[in-house]
Amino acid sequence: MERVSVSSSNIDSVGYDEYSSTLEIAFHNGSVYQYFDVPQQxxxxxxxxGSVGGYLANNIKGKYRYSKI
Incomplete structure (x- = not known):
C-alpha cells in the first residue's frame, strides 16, 4: 500500500486502500498497523x-479492528 508522509512526532506515514477500506499507519519506531473497515472520510x-496522532487516538483506535503487520 502506498503511504504519504505526515508531520507527527510518532507517526511516519499513512496509507489507505479504498477498495478494502483499510487504513495503514507506519510509526517512526518501525511498527506498522492496519485498521479495517475505515471510511475514506x-x-x-x-x-x-492538526494533530495526526491525536486524531488517531481519538477517532481510530478502539473504534476499528486492527492488526499489527
Missing amino acids: EYIALVNA
Whole structure:
C-alpha cells in the first residue's frame, strides 16, 4: 500500500486502500498497523488533522479492528 508522509512526532506515514477500506499507519519506531473497515472520510480527516496522532487516538483506535503487520 502506498503511504504519504505526515508531520507527527510518532507517526511516519499513512496509507489507505479504498477498495478494502483499510487504513495503514507506519510509526517512526518501525511498527506498522492496519485498521479495517475505515471510511475514506476518516482517512482524509486524519491526513488533514492538526494533530495526526491525536486524531488517531481519538477517532481510530478502539473504534476499528486492527492488526499489527
